[in-house]
Amino acid sequence: xxxxxxxxxxxxxxxxxxxxxxxxxxxxxxxxxxxxxxxxxxxxxxxxxxxxxxxxxxxxxxxxxxxxxxxxxxxxxxxxxxxxxxxxxxxxxxxxxxxxxxxxxxxxxxxxxxxxxxxxxxxxxxxxxxxxxxxxxxxxx
Amino acid sequence: xxxxxxxxxxxxxxxxxxxxxxxxxxxxxxxxxxxxxxxxxxxxxxxxxxxxxxxxxxxxxxxxxxxxxxxxxxxxxxxxxxxxxxxxxxxxxxxxxxxxxxxxxxxxxxxxxxxxxxxxxxxxxxxxxxxxxxxxxxxxx
Numbered sequence: 001x002x003x004x005x006x007x008x009x010x011x012x013x014x015x016x017x018x019x020x021x022x023x024x025x026x027x028x029x030x031x032x033x034x035x036x037x038x039x040x041x042x043x044x045x046x047x048x049x050x051x052x053x054x055x056x057x058x059x060x061x062x063x064x065x066x067x068x069x070x071x072x073x074x075x076x077x078x079x080x081x082x083x084x085x086x087x088x089x090x091x092x093x094x095x096x097x098x099x100x101x102x103x104x105x106x107x108x109x110x111x112x113x114x115x116x117x118x119x120x121x122x123x124x125x126x127x128x129x130x131x132x133x134x135x136x137x138x139x140x141x
Numbered sequence: 142x143x144x145x146x147x148x149x150x151x152x153x154x155x156x157x158x159x160x161x162x163x164x165x166x167x168x169x170x171x172x173x174x175x176x177x178x179x180x181x182x183x184x185x186x187x188x189x190x191x192x193x194x195x196x197x198x199x200x201x202x203x204x205x206x207x208x209x210x211x212x213x214x215x216x217x218x219x220x221x222x223x224x225x226x227x228x229x230x231x232x233x234x235x236x237x238x239x240x241x242x243x244x245x246x247x248x249x250x251x252x253x254x255x256x257x258x259x260x261x262x263x264x265x266x267x268x269x270x271x272x273x274x275x276x277x278x279x280x281x282x
Contacts, residue, residue, distance in 0.1 A: 045218045047206040051199075058195050065188035076228075077186045080221030084237060084245035087217075096225060104225035106247050 002039045005088040011113060013121060015128050018063055018136070020056030021091070025125060028113035031102070032072045032095035034064040043089035046081050057091065064093040067131045078106065143180045146229040152254060154262060156269050159204055159277070161197030162232070166266060169254035172243070173213045173236035175205040184230035187222050198232065205234040208272045219247065 002022065004012070012024030012035050026033035038049070038057060049057060065077055074095035081091050094107055102110045116124065143163065145153070153165030153176050161181075167174035179190070179198060190198060206218055215236035222232050235248055243251045257265065 045206070046220050047203055047210070047218065051196075054199050055192075055196065058192075058199065062188055065186070069188070076223075076225055077188065078221070078223045078225070079187050080219070080223065080247075082217075082219045082221065082247060084217055084219070084247075105250050106221075106223060106225075109246050 002037065002041050004037060005086045005090075007086045008035065008037060008088065008090060013125060015125060016132055018060040018132070020053060021060040023060070023064065023128075023132075025121070025128065026092075026113070027115045027121065029116045029120065030111065030114050031100060031107050032068055032074070033107070034068065034093045036060050036064060036091040036093065038089055044083065044087050045089060046091075048089070061091060061093060063132070063135055066135070067128060068093065068095040070131070071127060080106075082108065143178065143182050145178060146227045146231075148227045149176065149178060149229065149231060154266060156266060157273055159201040159273070161194060162201040164201070164205065164269075164273075166262070166269065167233075167254070168256045168262065170257045170261065171252065171255050172241060172248050173209055173215070174248070175209065175234045177201050177205060177232040177234065179230055185224065185228050186230060187232075189230070202232060202234060204273070204276055207276070208269060209234065209236040211272070212268060221247075223249065 008024065011026055013027050015023040015025055021036035021038050024035040026035055061079060068074060068077065072095045075098050076096040078094040078096050081089065083089065096103060149165065152167055154168050156164040156166055162177035162179050165176040167176055202220060209215060209218065213236045216239050217237040219235040219237050220233065222230065224230065237244060
């Protein structure tokens with residue numbers, strides 16, 4: 001299991017390991033925001049992935065995107081690999097709304113995160129796990 | 142040929158059509174910044190791509206990334222599909238440096254673009270075209 005950069009471990013709630021990535025829920029109630037962390041050690045940028053790894057990352061981006069679409073019905077998805085502050089390769093998958101607090105700007109670095117109330121985080125993590133159980137049943141049988 | 146959103150046509154200098162995307166050089170001398178625009182009409186988000194299209198987009202991201210790495214030796218690549226202002230699906234591939242004017246923040250919406258002096262744009266477009274001719278020779282024979 002790949003180690004998480006301390007900042008990712010601090011800001012994210014662990015959900016599951018998907019095709020190739022660890023899936024985290026960003027603990028920020030302002031934006032439905034998932035983070036994918038590829039499980040090979042030492043990665044910094046997307047172009048370091050092999051084509052096979054990239055196909056797996058895409059599969060995971062798709063899983064994350066579909067959950068956000070189905071659960072939140074966003075106006076737009078933002079998908080990005082930046083890593084200027086956290087060098088460990090990670091991909092943001094964020095549901096955006098035309099009335100969200102950062103719209104139309106990107107969400108990064110605008111406001112400090114506003115953690116979910118514990119019950120709300122628990123409910124959202126449960127929804128994510130239910131979705132994943134249906135979306136990738138073979139991994140849970 | 143897919144039509145470009147007016148904002149993309151205004152901000153980008155056309156370079157070539159790659160595997161599946163039109164390649165634009167963002168006319169902003171503050172950041173080495175390429176934009177990929179998938180050539181299927183009507184796309185808004187990455188999760189609307191078929192797996193085959195996604196593989197082609199990835200091939201194009203890799204081409205763009207490798208040019209930026211080889212030509213500029215950046216500290217980090219930023220790769221993102223946002224589209225909050227320009228709904229047509231497009232992917233940013235940006236070379237970042239720890240001393241660039243936006244570091245460590247994302248580049249979007251921080252400062253107005255600073256167009257290249259014409260000679261510099263011409264030189265960079267030529268380097269890109271030379272790179273692409275070597276990287277995908279079959280398309281140019």
